[in-house]
Amino acid sequence: MAVAVGRPAARRIAGERRGAATGRVGFVLGRLATYAVLLFWAAVCLFPIYWTFTTSLKDQAGVLQGPTYVPFLDFEPSSLGWDSIFGDADQRAIFLRNARNSLLIGLASSAFAVALGSLAGYGLARFDYRFGPWRNRDISFWFLSQLILPPAAVVMPILILYNAASLLDTQIGLILLYTVVNLPIVIWIMRDQFASIPIDLEQAALVDGATLFGAFRRVVLPIAAPGIVAAFILALIFSWNEYFFAAVLTASRAVTLPLLIATQVSSQGIKWWSMAAFSTAAILPLTIVGILLERYIVKGLTAGAVK
Amino acid sequence: MADRLAPSSAAASTAPALGPKRGLSQAWQRRLFILPAVVVALAVVIFPTVFGIYVAFTDWQLNDPSGRTFNGLANFAAILRDGRFWNALKNNFLFVGLGVPFQYLVALGLALLLNQEIRGRRFFRVVFLLPFMMSPVAAGWMIGRSIMDAQRGPLPDLLGRLGVEDVSFFSDGTRAILSLLLIDSWYSIPFLLVMLLAGLQALPPEVFEAAHIDGAGRWQRFRDMTFPLLLPVSLTAVVLRAVFEFKVIDIILVVTGGGPGNSTETLTAYIYRRGVQNIDVGYATAMAQLFLVVVIAVIVLVLVTVGRKVREVA
Numbered sequence: 121m122a123v124a125v126g127r128p129a130a131r132r133i134a135g136e137r138r139g140a141a142t143g144r145v146g147f148v149l150g151r152l153a154t155y156a157v158l159l160f161w162a163a164v165c166l167f168p169i170y171w172t173f174t175t176s177l178k179d180q181a182g183v184l185q186g187p188t189y190v191p192f193l194d195f196e197p198s199s200l201g202w203d204s205i206f207g208d209a210d211q212r213a214i215f216l217r218n219a220r221n222s223l224l225i226g227l228a229s230s231a232f233a234v235a236l237g238s239l240a241g242y243g244l245a246r247f248d249y250r251f252g253p254w255r256n257r258d259i260s261f262w263f264l265s266q267l268i269l270p271p272a273a274v275v276m277p278i279l280i281l282y283n284a285a286s287l288l289d290t291q292i293g294l295i296l297l298y299t300v301v302n303l304p305i306v307i308w309i310m311r312d313q314f315a316s317i318p319i320d321l322e323q324a325a326l327v328d329g330a331t332l333f334g335a336f337r338r339v340v341l342p343i344a345a346p347g348i349v350a351a352f353i354l355a356l357i358f359s360w361n362e363y364f365f366a367a368v369l370t371a372s373r374a375v376t377l378p379l380l381i382a383t384q385v386s387s388q389g390i391k392w393w394s395m396a397a398f399s400t401a402a403i404l405p406l407t408i409v410g411i412l413l414e415r416y417i418v419k420g421l422t423a424g425a426v427k
Numbered sequence: 428m429a430d431r432l433a434p435s436s437a438a439a440s441t442a443p444a445l446g447p448k449r450g451l452s453q454a455w456q457r458r459l460f461i462l463p464a465v466v467v468a469l470a471v472v473i474f475p476t477v478f479g480i481y482v483a484f485t486d487w488q489l490n491d492p493s494g495r496t497f498n499g500l501a502n503f504a505a506i507l508r509d510g511r512f513w514n515a516l517k518n519n520f521l522f523v524g525l526g527v528p529f530q531y532l533v534a535l536g537l538a539l540l541l542n543q544e545i546r547g548r549r550f551f552r553v554v555f556l557l558p559f560m561m562s563p564v565a566a567g568w569m570i571g572r573s574i575m576d577a578q579r580g581p582l583p584d585l586l587g588r589l590g591v592e593d594v595s596f597f598s599d600g601t602r603a604i605l606s607l608l609l610i611d612s613w614y615s616i617p618f619l620l621v622m623l624l625a626g627l628q629a630l631p632p633e634v635f636e637a638a639h640i641d642g643a644g645r646w647q648r649f650r651d652m653t654f655p656l657l658l659p660v661s662l663t664a665v666v667l668r669a670v671f672e673f674k675v676i677d678i679i680l681v682v683t684g685g686g687p688g689n690s691t692e693t694l695t696a697y698i699y700r701r702g703v704q705n706i707d708v709g710y711a712t713a714m715a716q717l718f719l720v721v722v723i724a725v726i727v728l729v730l731v732t733v734g735r736k737v738r739e740v741a
Contacts, residue, residue: 154540154543154545155545157536157537157540158537158540158541158545158551161537161551161555162550162551162554162555164613165554165555165557165558165613166554166557167574168558168561168566168569168570168574168613169557169561169569171569171573171574171581172565172569172573175573183579184579186578186579186584187579187580187581187584189581236463236464236467237464239459239460239461239463239464240460240461240463240464240465242460243457243458243460243461244461247457247460249457249458249461259461259465263464263468266468266472267667267670268670268719268722268723268726269472269476269719270673270674270694270695270715270718270719270722271674271676271695272674272676272694272695272698272699272715272718273476273479273715273716273718273719274472274475274476274479274715275698275699275702275703275715276479276482276698276702276703276708276711276712276715277474277475277476277478277479277482277712278471278475279703280478280482280708281474281475281478296467296471297471299467300467300468300471300472303464303467303468307464331456332453332456332457332460333456333459333460336460357559357560360562361561361562361563361564361565363562363563363564363676363677363680364676364677364695364699367680367699368699368703377562378562378563378564378565378677379564381562381564381565381568381681382564382677382680382681385567385568385572385681392573392579395568395572395573396569396573399565399568399569402562402565403560403561403562403565406560406561406562407557407560409560410553410556410557410559410560411553411557414552414553414556417556417559417621418552418556418621418625421618421621421622422621422622422625425622425625425626425660425663425664426622426625426626426629426660
């Protein structure tokens with residue numbers, strides 16, 4: 121922040137050196153260019169979302185007449201798209217079941233990942249482990265290296281394993297898998313979070329006779345809440361949006377929203393109103409989360425990267 | 428067991444003696460923090476890895492009643508002659524080699540702009556992060572199948588009005604790859620932007636003030652100070668992005684299905700089709716093992732070569 125505040129003043133000084141008049145003009149032009157670029161990029165980020173939402177309000181005529189942008193002015197809004205999700209009882213049942221799957225699998229796997237990852241992250245931040253030749257560094261690296269595994273490299277064995285264990289097309293199967301996929305990033309965030317907490321409080325609790333776990337749960341965990349929120353949201357984003365594993369490991373009962381959208385893409389053809397309604401419904405929850413909790417997402421993404 | 432909690436704490440350092448009263452020694456209490464995560468990760472990661480290595484040396488077809496038989500290096504020999512494999516691998520490198528540098532440059536430019544005193548900073552930060560929240564599948568439809576649609580999409584319409592004659596985004600392999608890269612960049616740039624902006628904000632302001640007094644120009648300050656000081660963060664961000672870029676699959680399946688022909692098929696897409704749809708498990712798993720080796724080799728190479736440069740500069 122200090123950098124940002126310092127700069128304009130400094131730039132004014134530099135401008136004055138070159139001559140006040142041209143400096144001020146240059147400054148204003150630079151400002152205008154900056155805002156122009158930022159506004160352009162804001163449009164790039166927002167337009168697909170806006171377009172998808174407005175398309176969900178179109179009917180056949182509204183789509184076929186070519187691109188239109190403003191409801192009521194450009195085209196007559198229609199409820200056709202949303203009717204295709206909620207109008208028909210069967211469609212509604214399918215959509216709600218998939219939305220429920222996404223929600224349940226996302227929340228449960230994120231909660232498990234944060235529970236396991238907090239414990240492990242705390243251990244890695246506070247204790248010196250020694251398992252044979254492996255120390256903390258090696259354990260951390262082993263977890264982090266799992267990020268490199270391409271899903272394609274493990275998906276066939278997992279398919280076979282899940283088939284044998286009757287986990288195919290179950291919510292439990294996806295919850296378990298997403299928990300493990302999220303673990304490295306959660307451990308990374310939580311280790312960083314715990315390492316930033318002064319050690320005195322736990323020591324005081326230990327002197328007072330608390331167990332290690334008691335001190336962790338009652339003293340450290342409440343202070344680590346921002347890290348927990350950050351890790352949970354990032355895990356949730358991944359689970360909610362994951363498509364590849366879900367496509368291989370589910371068929372009907374445990375299908376999630378991305379899979380529903382992907383199958384609709386091929387079956388709906390030009391029924392954009394319905395695709396747009398599906399997409400809007402799928403991205404809306406995380407859009408709201410993103411607007412409200414941007415700070416935590418940034419905290420999670422930058423954990424450990426910036427000292 | 429040495430312990431960061433123990434040395435300064437009388438209670439903790441004598442804990443082994445107290446241990447039995449509480450049921451578990453402190454050493455085991457400590458291990459219990461990390462064991463659950465290790466056990467779960469071992470169960471779900473190690474088995475597929477080890478089993479996958481074995482399957483890669485078999486001729487397993489799921490519908491073959493005789494099951495799987497060991498066939499040595501036959502899969503790997505066939506893969507090396509498989510043009511579709513090499514094409515898919517080439518596409519993976521296109522995605523990483525073109526996509527990541529492009530995304531990095533855009534993110535760096537935006538981060539530099541955002542790292543100034545501007546109005547609406549918070550608005551821009553929130554809006555710029557939003558694509559990160561979008562599912563690639565949904566983004567694939569929203570942008571690839573709708574906004575880029577040649578007949579009814581707004582982007583071809585706009586380009587047409589600007590005088591571009593051929594406005595198709597997916598008519599040939601090269602265009603289709605570049606179009607997929609644009610979609611991929613849309614939701615990938617926010618990650619790099621967030622990392623680089625955090626890196627910029629962590630730079631020491633005193634250094635820049637000193638440079639101002641020395642009369643260093645804007646470009647000079649960027650080239651001699653900002654960019655080199657930002658290199659460690661840049662390297663972390665780019666390596667992570669490359670790791671994820673190697674996995675790109677959702678938008679390909681949704682937008683092009685690997686086409687036209689196999690021109691946009693990546694290795695993940697080919698493995699998916701071969702293994703899951705054609706249930707040619709042995710062959711697909713062998714490709715997956717090779718893929719893993721390639722990814723690790725590239726990451727290690729980047730970390731060793733670029734990492735050394737970064738340390739020299741920093």
